[in-house]
Amino acid sequence: MQDTSRIISANSLPRLGNRLVRLRGWESDFRKLAVERGFSELNLPLSLPATEFISRLDGATILPNAPRFLDSNGTEWSLRTDLTVFSAQFVCRHASELTFPFRLFYAGKVFSPQGLLGAEGFRLGHASEFESLEFGAEIIGDQSPEAENGLMELALSTLKSFGYSGITVVVGDVRVIGRIEKVILEKAATSKLRAQLKTQLREAVVSKDFARLAELLQHAEVDAEGFWKDNPEYAELSRVTGGFRNSYNGVRFIVDPLMTRQRTFYSGLVFDFWATDAQGMLKNVGGGGRYDKLLEHFGEARSAVGFMLRDPQTAGVDDDLSVSVQSEAPPSQSPNRPVRIALPKGRLQKWGIQAFADAGIRLLENPDTTRKLVLKSECGKYEFLLVKNSDVVSYVERGIAQIALAGSDLLDEADVQTLLRPVTFTFGRCRICLAGRPEDEHRLLGRTRPRIATKYPHMALRLLRGMGIEPELIPLQGSVELASVISFCDAIVDLVETGSTLRENGLIVFRELAQTRVQLITSRGYDAQFPETLRHWLHHWQMQGHLIGSHFGTPRGEVLKNDSDSQEQ
Numbered sequence: 292m293q294d295t296s297r298i299i300s301a302n303s304l305p306r307l308g309n310r311l312v313r314l315r316g317w318e319s320d321f322r323k324l325a326v327e328r329g330f331s332e333l334n335l336p337l338s339l340p341a342t343e344f345i346s347r348l349d350g351a352t353i354l355p356n357a358p359r360f361l362d363s364n365g366t367e368w369s370l371r372t373d374l375t376v377f378s379a380q381f382v383c384r385h386a387s388e389l390t391f392p393f394r395l396f397y398a399g400k401v402f403s404p405q406g407l408l409g410a411e412g413f414r415l416g417h418a419s420e421f422e423s424l425e426f427g428a429e430i431i432g433d434q435s436p437e438a439e440n441g442l443m444e445l446a447l448s449t450l451k452s453f454g455y456s457g458i459t460v461v462v463g464d465v466r467v468i469g470r471i472e473k474v475i476l477e478k479a480a481t482s483k484l485r486a487q488l489k490t491q492l493r494e495a496v497v498s499k500d501f502a503r504l505a506e507l508l509q510h511a512e513v514d515a516e517g518f519w520k521d522n523p524e525y526a527e528l529s530r531v532t533g534g535f536r537n538s539y540n541g542v543r544f545i546v547d548p549l550m551t552r553q554r555t556f557y558s559g560l561v562f563d564f565w566a567t568d569a570q571g572m573l574k575n576v577g578g579g580g581r582y583d584k585l586l587e588h589f590g591e592a593r594s595a596v597g598f599m600l601r602d603p604q605t606a607g608v609d610d611d612l613s614v615s616v617q618s619e620a621p622p623s624q625s626p627n628r629p630v631r632i633a634l635p636k637g638r639l640q641k642w643g644i645q646a647f648a649d650a651g652i653r654l655l656e657n658p659d660t661t662r663k664l665v666l667k668s669e670c671g672k673y674e675f676l677l678v679k680n681s682d683v684v685s686y687v688e689r690g691i692a693q694i695a696l697a698g699s700d701l702l703d704e705a706d707v708q709t710l711l712r713p714v715t716f717t718f719g720r721c722r723i724c725l726a727g728r729p730e731d732e733h734r735l736l737g738r739t740r741p742r743i744a745t746k747y748p749h750m751a752l753r754l755l756r757g758m759g760i761e762p763e764l765i766p767l768q769g770s771v772e773l774a775s776v777i778s779f780c781d782a783i784v785d786l787v788e789t790g791s792t793l794r795e796n797g798l799i800v801f802r803e804l805a806q807t808r809v810q811l812i813t814s815r816g817y818d819a820q821f822p823e824t825l826r827h828w829l830h831h832w833q834m835q836g837h838l839i840g841s842h843f844g845t846p847r848g849e850v851l852k853n854d855s856d857s858q859e860q
């Protein structure tokens with residue numbers, strides 16, 4: 292039967308009408324698909340008293356970041372930040388009236404104080420700052436793999452009915468990280484060391500920094516290569532993902548052994564859904580996973596698995612996408628416009644250009660003889676942006692460039708959680724040093740608050756505090772050595788490469804505080820969109836000795852070995 296509401300409102304309210312009509316279409320398509328598969332619809336309240344979310348296990352709130360408000364009676368209410376927790380609360384409240392396994396679905400608004408949060412808790416930077424729409428389904432009380440399969444099938448059918456193309460599912464299992472954490476923390480002697488290692492591990496996992504992860508394993512005297520080979524959770528993850536691949540043609544499945552969640556209640560398989568936007572770039576459009584540890588906080592220890600999806604309008608993928616657009620074809624791996632690679636001008640530019648040339652990507656013009664800031668590759672698939680060192684992160688974070696080269700000093704200082712650092716190079720190692728005039732070295736230790744000039748105030752504070760020094764920082768943008776030469780400070784914390792700047796200015800290194808490395812950074816989703824390209828580059832860089840060995844002690848390394856003939860650029 293024809294849906295007349297689409298015609299009437301599209302005619303009377305051309306712009307808003309079209310949006311609403313499409314939204315209503317997606318909603319009814321999702322409802323139909325879910326009902327056909329035996330899911331029951333839940334109409335959940337927009338807010339509930341905050342006390343509903345006090346954990347029965349530990350007394351802490353289960354919705355720590357939820358926007359809250361007080362009503363006229365002084366009762367505190369929590370707005371729903373996601374529908375999973377609200378539906379879990381509902382199920383536990385009504386457990387005696389329900390038959391398990393209970394399959395439920397919903398569609399509705401969610402609210403977030405930090406803007407729209409992606410499946411991994413990062414800011415997507417589009418759609419409403421505060422409100423977004425979620426379509427989701429959960430199966431409560433079913434521990435079997437059929438529950439995951441059933442949800443995957445409903446999610447993929449829904450994404451196709453929404454008109455998404457290039458659907459890619461990245462699959463992980465939080466138990467893989469759980470095991471890594473266990474072996475890394477096992478030998479830590481003090482609680483302080485455990486806390487430090489936990490933070491470092493979290494940072495390495497979130498940024499997919501395999502080199503740092505291998506260092507942490509090495510520190511715990513664990514052989515990284517053997518660890519991955521013998522890891523039962525990783526083997527199971529690969530097996531399950533293989534099963535999905537066989538079941539769903541036209542959808543890409545990628546294993547991500549370092550996939551994690553901000554929420555601690557996830558307990559097993561987790562997955563993120565991605566689809567291509569109008570430019571052919573992947574955007575996150577939802578996610579889900581097994582969360583057996585959530586319901587016990589509401590007093591009902593029941594297993595659960597679920598997903599949430601965004602429609603194309605909410606995901607900002609394609610405002611004008613029509614519901615009738617369907618893609619059964621395998622997703623295209625090439626975006627319509629060139630992939631942008633940001634290279635910092637200065638010391639890293641030459642290395643970067645050489646590294647990409649070694650991976651088969653050559654520039655049309657010689658950067659030494661042109662002042663152009665955008666340089667195209669011969670193959671036409673890449674565009675190199677020559678940017679200021681300190682701007683690299685902004686270019687990638689805002690999606691202007693998909694890839695960049697950056698020093699780990701800059702990345703650590705910026706403390707960005709939204710970027711991935713999947714590759715660490717052997718070239719370009721530098722040191723972060725405490726340095727100054729030889730005659731200032733002893734005086735420095737005697738001062739209660741030494742004045743320290745630096746380009747890295749966050750890093751300097753962290754490193755100096757680690758040495759028991761509480762500094763007064765003087766933040767500078769460059770030529771930091773000058774501050775010491777003219778006694779504007781007691782010492783500097785700065786990058787040292789060859790040491791010639793220090794030498795020529797009569798300064799010496801007092802203490803080496805940290806080592807820096809050159810890393811390839813990508814926006815989240817790039818590794819999902821182009822895993823073959825990344826592996827292809829890794830292969831070439833490994834052959835040229837550009838990679839630190841630990842990349843080949845990772846699952847990616849294993850895949851690479853079987854994939855050395857991966858496609859040309």
Ligand code: PRP
Pocket residue numbers: 637768769770771772785786787788789790791792793
């Ligand atoms: C860095 C660093 C030192 C110099 C060290 O500055 O801040 O000044 O390089 O290199 P060297 O040990 O090989 O002498 P950069 O060249 O990035 O310029 P800036 O001072 O303007 O930041």
